[in-house]
Amino acid sequence: MELEVLKNSFHQHVRDLQDRITREMQALDPQLVMKEDPWTRTDHAGHPGGGGITRAFQGELFENAGVNTSCVHGKIDPQFAKHLQGSGDEMWAAGISLIIHPKNPRVPTVHANFRMIHQGNKFWFGGGADLTPYYPYEDDFTYFHGIWKKAAGTDYETMKKTCDEYFNNSHRGLEMRGIGGIFFDHMNSGNTEEDVKKVKHLSEHFIESYFPIVKKRMSENWNEEDEDFMLHRRGRYVEFNLLHDRGTLFGLRTNGRVDSILISLPARCKYSYQYKPKVGSPHEKMWGYYTPKAW
Amino acid sequence: MELEVLKNSFHQHVRDLQDRITREMQALDPQLVMKEDPWTRTDHAGHPGGGGITRAFQGELFENAGVNTSCVHGKIDPQFAKHLQGSGDEMWAAGISLIIHPKNPRVPTVHANFRMIHQGNKFWFGGGADLTPYYPYEDDFTYFHGIWKKAAGTDYETMKKTCDEYFNNSHRGLEMRGIGGIFFDHMNSGNTEEDVKKVKHLSEHFIESYFPIVKKRMSENWNEEDEDFMLHRRGRYVEFNLLHDRGTLFGLRTNGRVDSILISLPARCKYSYQYKPKVGSPHEKMWGYYTPKAW
Numbered sequence: 001m002e003l004e005v006l007k008n009s010f011h012q013h014v015r016d017l018q019d020r021i022t023r024e025m026q027a028l029d030p031q032l033v034m035k036e037d038p039w040t041r042t043d044h045a046g047h048p049g050g051g052g053i054t055r056a057f058q059g060e061l062f063e064n065a066g067v068n069t070s071c072v073h074g075k076i077d078p079q080f081a082k083h084l085q086g087s088g089d090e091m092w093a094a095g096i097s098l099i100i101h102p103k104n105p106r107v108p109t110v111h112a113n114f115r116m117i118h119q120g121n122k123f124w125f126g127g128g129a130d131l132t133p134y135y136p137y138e139d140d141f142t143y144f145h146g147i148w149k150k151a152a153g154t155d156y157e158t159m160k161k162t163c164d165e166y167f168n169n170s171h172r173g174l175e176m177r178g179i180g181g182i183f184f185d186h187m188n189s190g191n192t193e194e195d196v197k198k199v200k201h202l203s204e205h206f207i208e209s210y211f212p213i214v215k216k217r218m219s220e221n222w223n224e225e226d227e228d229f230m231l232h233r234r235g236r237y238v239e240f241n242l243l244h245d246r247g248t249l250f251g252l253r254t255n256g257r258v259d260s261i262l263i264s265l266p267a268r269c270k271y272s273y274q275y276k277p278k279v280g281s282p283h284e285k286m287w288g289y290y291t292p293k294a295w
Numbered sequence: 296m297e298l299e300v301l302k303n304s305f306h307q308h309v310r311d312l313q314d315r316i317t318r319e320m321q322a323l324d325p326q327l328v329m330k331e332d333p334w335t336r337t338d339h340a341g342h343p344g345g346g347g348i349t350r351a352f353q354g355e356l357f358e359n360a361g362v363n364t365s366c367v368h369g370k371i372d373p374q375f376a377k378h379l380q381g382s383g384d385e386m387w388a389a390g391i392s393l394i395i396h397p398k399n400p401r402v403p404t405v406h407a408n409f410r411m412i413h414q415g416n417k418f419w420f421g422g423g424a425d426l427t428p429y430y431p432y433e434d435d436f437t438y439f440h441g442i443w444k445k446a447a448g449t450d451y452e453t454m455k456k457t458c459d460e461y462f463n464n465s466h467r468g469l470e471m472r473g474i475g476g477i478f479f480d481h482m483n484s485g486n487t488e489e490d491v492k493k494v495k496h497l498s499e500h501f502i503e504s505y506f507p508i509v510k511k512r513m514s515e516n517w518n519e520e521d522e523d524f525m526l527h528r529r530g531r532y533v534e535f536n537l538l539h540d541r542g543t544l545f546g547l548r549t550n551g552r553v554d555s556i557l558i559s560l561p562a563r564c565k566y567s568y569q570y571k572p573k574v575g576s577p578h579e580k581m582w583g584y585y586t587p588k589a590w
Contacts, residue, residue: 066568266566267566269564271561271564273330273558
């Protein structure tokens with residue numbers, strides 16, 4: 001298949017997925033307010049360089065969320081070009097990136113992104129999906145990983161391990177942001193058509209991996225202790241995103257659109273000196289899940 | 296004066312200042328709970344390397360605060376030694392570092408630190424104090440800067456400019472964390488005895504620069520809008536500390552004591568997509584102060 005056709009089909013795919021995820025959220029949260037911001041950018045040479053569609057959400061079920069797509073192209077900083085996989089100072093990238101922070105602590109936070117990059121003579125792919133729950137519903141964790149196991153097939157073990165390693169707050173030793181999922185980067189089999197198919201196939205499982213858990217938990221009552229625990233874990237989420245997340249730091253350092261990048265931060269969070277969940281609480285049990293486990 | 300005597304006198308000075316600041320806080324906030332954690336460390340060679348005293352506070356007036364001192368010494372990573380000012384792989388450092396986040400949005404957040412470092416054949420000093428207010432009480436800002444002008448004398452202009460430049464959330468363009476104060480680093484006049492005297496003299500002004508503002512504002516009523524604004528600005532505080540603050544990033548990368556380092560984060564904060572204060576509100580006016588100004 002012609003390269004331009006492949007690229008367009010990937011971009012079209014993530015745009016379509018953005019719409020479908022938006023509809024899922026709207027169906028579950030009638031109070032949901034969406035702010036859609038289309039944006040454009042200029043490339044390193046000052047020419048039109050594509051843009052994106054940022055969708056910011058605030059609701060009753062989904063306290064805050066961002067479901068963004070972008071398709072950017074053009075000249076890049078030659079210094080930066082050297083750091084990348086490809087050759088040449090022209091680049092093209094398209095992808096979807098999303099984060100959903102529900103208000104109810106029984107409903108997990110989720111993050112996912114899927115992207116395709118073309119530089120010079122090379123294509124590569126990255127992405128994944130990971131869950132950050134605040135209540136020890138092991139069934140939900142098994143379910144989430146089960147969907148990604150089905151989606152990724154023989155790649156699951158590697159992608160799961162990469163995810164466990166990546167989403168770790170290393171300044172705190174071994175303490176994952178959540179319970180993982182899958183993550184991959186620099187994926188490039190040599191057959192771009194096959195790679196596009198594979199990443200589309202993976203991304204098609206996002207809705208199935210997450211929204212059934214939302215539906216199952218969204219009507220549960222929660223108490224102040226549940227909320228306090230969630231707010232502290234969201235504090236850890238901020239720590240990860242601002243200290244370790246390559247996408248966030250890369251975006252901020254290359255003058256990305258700050259509002260679209262920091263949309264990942266939770267609406268509210270808490271920090272306490274030497275925070276620990278209460279002994280014997282479900283939250284203490286939950287804490288034990290923030291380490292790599294076989295699902 | 297003998298070097299060991301100078302070093303001990305600086306360490307003794309910051310310990311004493313820690314006690315006096317603690318007493319100021321306790322006198323103003325009868326609900327204040329203090330958790331004191333003395334800690335020790337081993338150096339790069341595995342030998343005893345000094346330690347510190349972390350004091351974490353939670354109260355009614357002071358929602359959360361940390362007033363820490365440390366005096367560390369011993370072998371350092373040879374790679375790291377090269378990055379520093381001095382020579383040799385032995386180092387000694389003592390200092391005080393504090394942050395106070397009041398609950399009442401009419402009372403500003405404050406941060407200060409003063410440190411002395413000795414490596415090989417060289418001594419140098421760093422530190423400063425800066426204010427992060429959430430309500431446009433210009434009198435308070437003039438007062439705070441006035442004290443530091445008096446304290447720093449002819450150094451004020453340079454230290455004030457360095458502070459404006461340092462405490463900036465550069466990923467958002469020109470947007471300071473607060474309204475500045477003074478900041479200096481790598482100070483070394485060649486006369487260590489004079490430098491010790493100078494930094495002691497500066498640090499002696501901290502109590503006078505901050506607590507009179509607290510006393511003036513602590514009984515004021517505030518409303519939900521004041522609090523919402525403060526919580527969003529505290530979000531910016533977290534952004535600065537985790538993305539830009541050299542002390543925080545250095546501490547986390549060199550296996551510093553995580554709890555003592557991240558004590559700087561506010562107990563509660565908020566993030567909203569494209570947050571802006573209400574048009575015509577005092578908070579919109581306050582926003583205008585987060586840029587360099589002559590005081």
